[in-house]
Amino acid sequence: MTENHKESRSLEELVQANELKSNLISISAHQLRTSLAALKWILKMLLDGDAGKLNSEQENLIKKGYESNERMITLVGEMLELAHRETTAGVAYHFEPENIVELIDETVFEFISESYKKGIELIFLKPDTLISPIKIDREKMRVVFENLIENAIKYSSREDKIFISIKEEENDIVISIKDTGMGIPEKDIPLLFGKFVRGSNTASIPGTGLGLYTVKTVLDQHNGTIHVESTPENGTTFSITLSK
Amino acid sequence: MQKKVIIVEDDSFLQGLAVSKLQKEGYEVSSASNSDELFKILETVKPDIFLMDLVFPGLGGFGSIKKIKENLVLSQIPMIIFSNLAEDKDFAQAEALGVPANNFMVKSNFTLEELVERIKTLVK
16 A cells, blocks of 8 residues: 555545544534423423422522523533534634734624623724734634633623733734733633633633633644733733734 | 414423423424424424424434425425524525524524514514
């Protein structure tokens, strides 16, 4: 067998293994969602009094169950999305020269109303000079900004501020997302970009621990880096560096 | 006059919950657990709306939708896909068969009340 044939066969095997993995994920997600949907409907019927009026303690407990189930449904959705992204990593990225300032502007706009509702100021400090177009996968990079801005809002409180800025250096473009929110304990920082990792001070805030893992995965595909600086109670700054 | 719903759902527990909710809302409900039962029911019942799961024995959801859409009369009846398959390829396949994305409801993301609201907008 020639080297070319060997390579082609192992590629075929990889594609088959990938398809099998993808099918397994779809089936598992379908089964999980079916059980979670049943639980959701039953709890909602109980909350609506379909099986008789609840006292306030019963209502409160069932509400908690319902909310916990909703978090699980979100988690299943995110796991599915993540698994698909991993399955298709390397083939699903389409790099084109893009106006990254415009992309950030669009993403900030998506979150204006949410931050306003929470009483948080979300500010994009647009650069005075033009930023050169940069080769990125626009939609994947949008996910990066969405995750970081969403986190900044989630872990900030009324009257906090979020500043987003961008600067062009000789070889790189650096984007920073800085918030004045609750910050991240120092011990959590080295683990921050792992799968299912949540900060030790975030137990009361819903989340799946997949957001920053996704951010890192997308940036890795762009040969980009991300750096975090944080002081508990004073806020966090994420800095992304993308090579031109 | 009572509006008629045909629900195809092979999970008997979910089917029972949905049927009971729809009956409480005043619908006449016929239920099937597979495509044979579905097409048997269609010999005698002309529904006002279909409520289709996608994973069930026989032709499955997409196979059954295709067969329904090939029938001139049945193809005019509104349809909601109510499934836990929720990948882009599933939405695309539904759209290709004439079921728009806003009639594709992922079960775990909606309550039965929301399902009833959707049915009300499609069946007047």
